[in-house]
Amino acid sequence: MNNWFILAQVLGVITIIFEFTSYQIKNKSKYFLTTGIGSFFWLTMFFSVGMATGMDTQISLMVAASYSTVRNLVFWKIFAKNTPQSKEIGLNFLLIMIGVALVAGVLSIINAPEQVRWLHTLGMIAALSFVIGQYLPGVHYVRITVTFYAIIVILTQTPLNILYGDFRWNIMGIAIEVAKIVSVIVFYIRFSKNPKQPQLQFAKP
Amino acid sequence: MFQLISDGGCDFTKEEVQKHNIDIIPFYVMLDGNTYLKEGVDITKDEYFKRLKEDKNLFPKTAQPNPQDYVDIYTPHLKAGKDIISLTISSKFSGTYNSATLAASMVKEDYPDRTIIVIDSLNCAIGQGLILKEMIKMRDKGFSITKTAELAEEIIKTVKIYFSLDTLEYLKKGGRVGPTTALVGGLLGLRPILHIVDGAVEQLDSVRGKDRVLALIEEGIVAALKDEVQNINLSVGHILREEDAVNFKASLEKSLGTKIENPVVEVGATIGTHAGPGALAIAYCKKYETFVK
Numbered sequence: 001m002n003n004w005f006i007l008a009q010v011l012g013v014i015t016i017i018f019e020f021t022s023y024q025i026k027n028k029s030k031y032f033l034t035t036g037i038g039s040f041f042w043l044t045m046f047f048s049v050g051m052a053t054g055m056d057t058q059i060s061l062m063v064a065a066s067y068s069t070v071r072n073l074v075f076w077k078i079f080a081k082n083t084p085q086s087k088e089i090g091l092n093f094l095l096i097m098i099g100v101a102l103v104a105g106v107l108s109i110i111n112a113p114e115q116v117r118w119l120h121t122l123g124m125i126a127a128l129s130f131v132i133g134q135y136l137p138g139v140h141y142v143r144i145t146v147t148f149y150a151i152i153v154i155l156t157q158t159p160l161n162i163l164y165g166d167f168r169w170n171i172m173g174i175a176i177e178v179a180k181i182v183s184v185i186v187f188y189i190r191f192s193k194n195p196k197q198p199q200l201q202f203a204k205p
Numbered sequence: 206m207f208q209l210i211s212d213g214g215c216d217f218t219k220e221e222v223q224k225h226n227i228d229i230i231p232f233y234v235m236l237d238g239n240t241y242l243k244e245g246v247d248i249t250k251d252e253y254f255k256r257l258k259e260d261k262n263l264f265p266k267t268a269q270p271n272p273q274d275y276v277d278i279y280t281p282h283l284k285a286g287k288d289i290i291s292l293t294i295s296s297k298f299s300g301t302y303n304s305a306t307l308a309a310s311m312v313k314e315d316y317p318d319r320t321i322i323v324i325d326s327l328n329c330a331i332g333q334g335l336i337l338k339e340m341i342k343m344r345d346k347g348f349s350i351t352k353t354a355e356l357a358e359e360i361i362k363t364v365k366i367y368f369s370l371d372t373l374e375y376l377k378k379g380g381r382v383g384p385t386t387a388l389v390g391g392l393l394g395l396r397p398i399l400h401i402v403d404g405a406v407e408q409l410d411s412v413r414g415k416d417r418v419l420a421l422i423e424e425g426i427v428a429a430l431k432d433e434v435q436n437i438n439l440s441v442g443h444i445l446r447e448e449d450a451v452n453f454k455a456s457l458e459k460s461l462g463t464k465i466e467n468p469v470v471e472v473g474a475t476i477g478t479h480a481g482p483g484a485l486a487i488a489y490c491k492k493y494e495t496f497v498k
Contacts, residue, residue: 082408084381084386084408087383087386088382088383088384088386091383091385091386092385095385095389136393137395137411197428198425198428199412199421199424199425200398200409200422200424201425201428201429202365202367202425202426202428202429203365203429204429204433205363205365205429205436205437
């Protein structure tokens with residue numbers, strides 16, 4: 001076990017902290033900033049694993065993590081600005097992101113062995129619905145779609161295996177996805193205990 | 206006694222104008238690209254919005270009253286020895302405040318002893334209407350012009366107005382949302398909710414579903430007002446959506462446990478051109494009594 005591998009585990013734990021925290025946050029721009037930082041540590045985790053075991057196995061995962069990081073941070077800026085112009089840019093960016101995910105998903109389905117194509121198809125649907133769910137207003141869509149996405153990723157036994165194409169156990173990767181699901185459950189437990197807040201917040205006169 | 210004057214942004218009906226003895230200076234609207242019509246004089250709100258709804262390619266223009274329009278209304282009152290308060294639509298929407306102020310400085314030369322106070326409502330439509338209604342109550346109670354103006358400025362700080370739009374189409378035409386936002390929002394059935402912050406229109410949120418949006422607005426309004434409902438003046442407005450507005454008002458009265466005195470109002474062209482047919486509006490503010498020690 002070399003230092004790069006140990007560092008990867010530390011970065012994985014930091015990723016878990018940020019991902020868990022992000023699904024406790026209702027404010028959209030703060031959510032994107034937190035999950036964006038989580039995605040960045042996720043990216044560095046794959047880099048560290050690459051340094052430990054060889055970069056060729058990690059490139060596709062790093063590409064996917066970079067995609068998440070850029071997407072989350074762009075959305076963070078867009079939701080923080082919250083102007084018609086920023087929203088228009090954000091929506092165009094979202095459509096490009098959907099296009100990229102669609103192409104990547106279709107390619108992975110085509111290249112996958114026939115017996116696991118259903119899993120790759122589910123993975124693509126989950127990834128697309130998550131990206132759309134992140135953008136949609138309110139607190140529920142993103143939490144529902146991230147749960148679906150995390151379950152599909154865990155089903156592949158190794159996060160983002162749908163892009164990589166083989167089956168390996170990746171304990172830290174699974175822990176990150178489990179952390180998201182647990183965070184959503186904790187959010188709804190908190191949500192049910194708190195007095196019901198209206199979805200639309202109107203100002204007092 | 207002083208004279209209250211407002212531009213057409215306040216959305217008062219002809220009956221209200223007569224009953225309360227106020228003057229309204231109408232906005233201009235242009236539908237055919239050639240002729241400006243005075244809103245409420247040359248064309249009714251209903252006709253205006255029906256034409257807007259029927260012709261999807263129509264994008265009308267609105268224009269502010271000019272200084273001469275104000276001079277023409279100010280002068281007879283000044284001649285009769287009356288002072289004037291002139292309330293205008295938010296200066297961030299329109300140059301009406303400038304027209305009213307310029308006209309005041311013009312007529313002041315001939316009537317130096319008279320007082321003319323021009324107030325920027327920082328609002329529009331039923332929000333502006335509520336301010337005017339509070340000012341009418343103060344005038345009728347015998348408040349002085351300076352006291353009325355002073356309290357009106359306090360009330361303006363408390364006015365909140367929200368618009369639920371039925372479509373993004375008119376926001377797109379007005380350049381307030383981009384084409385992609387309008388297209389995708391339309392496909393997803395998103396209904397934007399706008400509000401006015403510091404005199405300018407901003408988007409508060411978007412909600413999916415025509416009926417759901419009204420339920421969520423009602424829920425939000427009740428949460429915001431339930432603790433001080435007796436101190437609040439509230440008004441509901443619409444654009445070609447009277448039945449929904451009446452039902453919404455009735456439901457809100459039930460939820461708040463109070464009667465809303467103001468009748469449901471048809472919103473005019475100034476904000477309606479950007480909101481479009483099918484919009485529903487709600488506004489509230491503190492009553493003037495809450496500021497009187």
